Amino acid sequence: MSIVVRDVREHELDSVLALNNAAGPAILPLDAARLRHFFETAEYFRVAERDGTLAGFLIGMGAGADHDSSNFRWFRERYPDFFYIDRIVVASRRRGGGVGRAFYADAQSYAELRYPQLACEVFLEGTNDPVLLFHGSFGFREVGQHLMTETGLRAAMLMKQLCSYPWVHETYGNALPDVPWITQPRTSNQAALVRRPTGTCP
Template sequence: MDGWAGGVRFREAQADTGPCRGRDTIAPCMLLRDAHPDDFPAILALNEASVAVLSPLTPERLAHLHGQAAYHRVLEADGAVRAFLLALREGADYDSPNYRWFVARYPRFLYVDRVVVAGAGRAQGAGSTLYRDLFAFAADAGVPAITCEYDIEPPNPASARFHARFGFREVGRQAVVGCRKQVSLQAVEIGRDGAVA
C-alpha cells in the first residue's frame, strides 16, 4: 500500500496468497513494513545479538528512538522480525555522540542509528533491501545526505564493505565509549531519484 504520513511517502507490502512476488518482498518471502511497538521484543533481541558492533538498547531507549525516528522499518519472514533499520533526521532529541557530530556539520540529513540483520537474512540481501528502501525514502523526503558510522577500532570490515557498495565515504573519525572505540563517520549524497549523487 502506498500513502503519505507527515508529508512523506510510505510503502507497505500487501500480503500475497501466491509465491512472494510483492515489490517489498525478498526471497524467501520477507515482508518490508513499518516497525510497531509489538515488534520491540524482537528488535531488542536482534540488537542484543549484535551489541558487540553497536550500542546497547533498553526497552525505554527503543521506545524513545522509535518516537524520534523518521524511518523505522523491519523485514519479517514467517511472522518473525529478521532485520530492522532505524534512522533519524536532524532535530531529533538524541544524545548519541555520533548523531551529534552530524548535527554540528550537516543542516539536513538522515542518520542511520542502527541496522541489524539476523544471520540467515544477511545472505538473502536483507540489509541491501533495507538500504535501497531507505534511499528511496530519503529521496521522497528531499533529504540530500544519508549518514552513519561504523567501528574501525575494533574493526568492522563487513560494515565497511557494505557501506562502500552504497557509495558512503568517510567524512570524519572520532573516539567514543570512553575512547575504547574509534568510529568512521560516513556520508553519502543522494539525488532526487535516490541514486548516489
C-alpha cells in the first residue's frame, strides 16, 4: 500500500514517543514533556502511515526557532537561514521500504518554498555508513563536524541547497499562493512564512 505523510495528531504522541525511544543510539531519547513541547511549537511535525499503522515521524523547524539543541545552534552560528531536521525516525519493520525517502521528499517540498537550505546531522559513532549514504544520495554534503557537549557524541553536520528557493522567493516574496498543497503543516506558526532571499545553488 502507499505511504501517507500527514500532520501528527495529539492522541498519537505516546506512539511517537515509543517509536523514538526504540530507535536505537542513532536517535537521542525523548521524554513526554519534550515531545509535547515539539507538538506545541515545531513548525513541521508529521507522521507516516503505511497499511494503516504508524511507520515513523519527522520533526523540523526553521533557523529562527527557539530550540536548545547544540547541533541546531552550530548551524545557526554559521548559516543565516535554513530548515533544520531535528529528527527522523522510521519503525524498524519499515526500514528500507521507502518511508525515509517519502519523509525527505515531503519535508523538502515544504522547505524549498520557504528556506534556501536543509540542515541535519548524523552521529558518527557506531555503524552509520548506510545513514550517511542515504543522505548523500539525497543531495546532502558534510559542512563540518560537531561534538555535542550534552552527550559527548560527534556528529557529521550536513546541508543541502534548495535550488527552487531563490526563484520562489523572487517571484512570490512572503505571499505564497493560497492553495492546499502549499498550506504549511503547522499552521499555528505563521512567523515561519517570513523569509528572505539568501543563497543560490551552484
